[in-house]
Amino acid sequence: MPNDTYTDIRRLLAEAASDVRGVALEGDRAVRRARRRAIVSVSVACLAALAVAAGSLQIVRASESNESIPLIAPPVTTAHSLVNVTDGSVSPFEVPDGARWLRFSPDGASIIFVDDDAEGRDQIFSMRTDGSEVKQLTIPGEWASAADEPAWSPDGDWIAYSGVTDSGRHAIVAMQSNGYHPPRAQLSWGASDARTPSWSADGSYVAFVSDGIRVMHARYYAGGDSITSDRPGLILDAGTSPAWSPDGGVIAFTSGAGSERRVAMANDDGSDVRDIAPATSDRPIWSPDGHLIAYNVWTSDEDVAVWLYERATGRHELLLNGASVESWENDETLLVSTQAGN
Amino acid sequence: MKTTDGVADVGEHVVSDRKGLGELYERSVPAAVRLAYLLTGDQAIAEDLAQDAFVRVAGKLVHLRRRDAFDDYLRRTVINLSKNHFRRRAIERAYLTRFRVVDRSASHDKGVVERQAMLAALQVLPHRQRSAIVLRFYEDLPEDAVAEILRCRPATVRSLVFRGVQTLRSEIGRTTDA
Numbered sequence: 411m412p413n414d415t416y417t418d419i420r421r422l423l424a425e426a427a428s429d430v431r432g433v434a435l436e437g438d439r440a441v442r443r444a445r446r447r448a449i450v451s452v453s454v455a456c457l458a459a460l461a462v463a464a465g466s467l468q469i470v471r472a473s474e475s476n477e478s479i480p481l482i483a484p485p486v487t488t489a490h491s492l493v494n495v496t497d498g499s500v501s502p503f504e505v506p507d508g509a510r511w512l513r514f515s516p517d518g519a520s521i522i523f524v525d526d527d528a529e530g531r532d533q534i535f536s537m538r539t540d541g542s543e544v545k546q547l548t549i550p551g552e553w554a555s556a557a558d559e560p561a562w563s564p565d566g567d568w569i570a571y572s573g574v575t576d577s578g579r580h581a582i583v584a585m586q587s588n589g590y591h592p593p594r595a596q597l598s599w600g601a602s603d604a605r606t607p608s609w610s611a612d613g614s615y616v617a618f619v620s621d622g623i624r625v626m627h628a629r630y631y632a633g634g635d636s637i638t639s640d641r642p643g644l645i646l647d648a649g650t651s652p653a654w655s656p657d658g659g660v661i662a663f664t665s666g667a668g669s670e671r672r673v674a675m676a677n678d679d680g681s682d683v684r685d686i687a688p689a690t691s692d693r694p695i696w697s698p699d700g701h702l703i704a705y706n707v708w709t710s711d712e713d714v715a716v717w718l719y720e721r722a723t724g725r726h727e728l729l730l731n732g733a734s735v736e737s738w739e740n741d742e743t744l745l746v747s748t749q750a751g752n
Numbered sequence: 753m754k755t756t757d758g759v760a761d762v763g764e765h766v767v768s769d770r771k772g773l774g775e776l777y778e779r780s781v782p783a784a785v786r787l788a789y790l791l792t793g794d795q796a797i798a799e800d801l802a803q804d805a806f807v808r809v810a811g812k813l814v815h816l817r818r819r820d821a822f823d824d825y826l827r828r829t830v831i832n833l834s835k836n837h838f839r840r841r842a843i844e845r846a847y848l849t850r851f852r853v854v855d856r857s858a859s860h861d862k863g864v865v866e867r868q869a870m871l872a873a874l875q876v877l878p879h880r881q882r883s884a885i886v887l888r889f890y891e892d893l894p895e896d897a898v899a900e901i902l903r904c905r906p907a908t909v910r911s912l913v914f915r916g917v918q919t920l921r922s923e924i925g926r927t928t929d930a
Contacts, residue, residue, distance in 0.1 A: 416889060419917065422870040423890040427786040429867060430795055510903075530825060668911060711878040711912070 493730055493744050495702065495718060500730070503745060504541055511559055512736045512745060514539070515587070516566040516698075521737070522547070524558050531556040534571055536587070539739075547589035548573070553596065554583055559606045562587075563613045564656075568637065570597065570607035570616055579603045582618050584628075584637050592636035597626060601642050606651050610678070611658035617678075618642070623649045623663060625678065645680030653694050653703075654678065662686075662694035662703055673705045673719070686719055687726065694719075697738050704735045704744050716746055773810060780823065781806050784830050790886045791834040793871045805829040827891065828901050835879050866924075873923035880904075881916035888913050 490503045490512065505512060509523040520538050527533045527550060534557045537544040547569070548557040554573025558580075561570050566587060573583040575596070582598035585591045598604035601620040608617045609628075616639070617625045626642035649663040650671075658678070665674040665685065673687035673694045687694075690708045697704070703719040716729045733746040781802050788798035788805075809825045874882050880902060887898045888909070895906040902909065 416917070419870075419885070419920065420889045420892075422866055423790060423886065426867045426871050427790055427890060430782075430786050430789050430798070529821060530828070667907075711880050 490736065490745060490747050491733070492739060493716070493733075493746055494742055495697075495704075495729060495744055496742050498729070506535070506537070506544060509535070510747070512747075513560060513562055514737045514739045514745065515562055516564060518739055522560050522562070522569060524560065532558045534558075534560045534569070545589070547585065549589075553585075553591050554581070557583070561607045561609060563609045564611055565613055567634075568609075568613070570609065570618075572605045572607065572618075580605050582607045582616060582626075586635075592632070592638075594636065594638040597628065597637070597639040598624075598642060599639070608652045608654045608661070610654045611656055615654075615678075617645075617652040617654055617661055619650050619652065622647045623652050623661070623680075645678070646676060646683070649674070651693050653696055656696055656698055656700040662696065664692040664694070673703070686724075687717070691717070693735055695735050695738060697741050697744075699741045701741070704729070704738070706734045716744070776810065776822070777806060780826055784826050787827065787886065787891065788830050788834055790871070790874060790890055791831070791882060793875045801830055801833045805833055824901075827887075831883050831887075831901060835883075869924045870920070873920045876923050877916050877919055881912045881919070884909050884912035885916040885920070 490505055490509075491500045492503045493500050505521070505523060506525055508525050511524040513522050515521065518539065520536055520543075522534055522536045524532050525535050527546065529550075531550055533546055533550065534548045535544060535546050548554065548571070550556065554575055556574040557571050558574075559572040562568070563570070568584055569587055570582055570584050572580045573596075575581050580603050581596050581601075582604045583591070583595050584597055585595060597616060598618060598620065601618075601624055604618050604620040604624075606619050610616070614628055615625050616628055617623055620642070622644050623646040624642040624644050627640040629638050629640065630636070631638065645661075646663070648667075649665050652661050652663045654661050660675055661678050662673060662675050664671050665683070666672055666689075670689055671692050672685050672689050673691045674683060674685045676683040686703070687705055688707070691705050692708070694703045694705045696702070701721055703721065705717055705719065706714050707717050708714045713732075714734045715731045716733050716735050718727045718729050719725075720727070729744070730746060733748045736745040736747050738744055784802035784805055785795070785798050788801040789795055792798050792801065805826055809822060809829050874885065877885065883902060884898055887893045887901060888895070893901075895909045898909045899906045902912075904912075
């Protein structure tokens with residue numbers, strides 16, 4: 411490169427791309443394949459519509475009916491695995507293609523995850539852990555155009571997530587586990603660009619990221635069918651991916667950034683901050699019994715391994731290379747993504 | 753893929769209109785091939801990826817409502833397919849070896865050497881850095897658009913680009929000095 415400038419990179423990339431010779435593609439064949447796919451897609455939609463008309467499949471707006479949206483099961487992928495942390499055994503776990511940010515319900519019967527809707531926007535879906543009953547829980551434009559980073563309340567009745575609001579920024583929004591949003595569903599009022607919620611052990615507080623880590627008091631009303639919140643308060647000036655310990659009192663989180671990021675812990679009032687893992691570690695997730703924290707350790711942009719931290723002894727142990735943490739199914743079983751770089 | 757002109761034609765009628773789909777193919781696939789070429793460094797692989805991406809995205813045509821949604825989808829799908837492609841690390845290593853042999857003997861013309869050095873250096877980058885560099889500097893997308901495609905934050909894009917440029921610098925310097 412003659413000069414270390416972005417202009418040179420732009421020029422060289424444009425010139426390199428122009429080296430592509432006349433594109434000799436099988437256009438007709440590709441068009442036929444695309445058309446077949448599109449027709450199948452339309453046909454499936456038509457069949458679904460007919461089924462709705464026949465009353466055998468009820469597609470309804472979640473907010474109007476207190477029901478979620480049933481979907482035709484998408485193709486599945488086995489890019490996720492369940493790992494037994496006691497004996498190290500690994501078994502594949504099938505989820506819909508593209509599913510990410512998977513979180514088991516507290517009772518282990520279902521799982522929520524983020525996937526693209528038909529227009530490529532992040533939305534939250536749920537399904538039974540056997541792969542049945544896939545449902546889209548968030549409806550674009552209702553409370554948020556896109557929804558990400560869902561977290562279960564400890565009792566499994568509520569899901570908090572990071573939604574993109576009309577302002578284009580993220581806010582913490584709460585919905586019932588069936589997708590119903592109460593009237594005051596947006597919880598993180600007064601906080602800008604709120605991400606990655608985590609509930610306290612008794613469900614009365616939610617921690618989240620917004621220019622540091624903040625905590626807000628969740629208040630339930632209408633017999634527990636609705637929720638609102640007090641104004642959030644800042645407990646840590648910096649940090650991401652907060653995870654409230656199941657026994658309360660402590661929040662694990664990622665401190666620092668870039669090559670200096672690492673898993674740390676603090677009391678839930680922000681005091682006694684201490685690092686618990688080496689650099690380039692992130693995304694701590696507590697086991698349901700609070701004895702272990704699973705977290706990622708990155709050795710490059712694409713090389714990641716899952717490690718365990720035992721709270722009682724302070725011991726760290728490598729669990730699995732080439733995987734990143736997703737969610738605990740129970741005290742012994744951890745769901746991991748085996749897609750490199752994710 | 754930089755232009756979105758004519759995307760208003762994308763819609764349900766295109767699905768039933770083979771000519772419309774063909775026109776969409778002619779308009780969008782060459783740009784997708786060029787993007788895939790920068791990501792993979794191999795035209796044959798790039799053509800396969802672009803064609804596969806087109807088939808996948810066009811199969812969802814009726815679901816797209818935004819004017820520029822088709823190009824966004826196609827771009828993202830090319831990125832994802834190229835990532836899947838390079839997950840097969842053995843193939844990647846074999847390809848890199850082949851690529852570098854061709855690179856040295858291809859030409860003594862300064863411009864050609866620079867371009868080939870750039871392509872070779874790109875392939876050395878981790879996938880996310882490579883994608884960030886190509887999307888930012890070839891597709892000329894703003895950081896937030898790149899962040900959306902790579903599913904990360906704009907700050908992460910800045911970091912990926914910064915580290916990618918550093919590696920490109922050293923790799924290209926090493927190649928052209930040789």
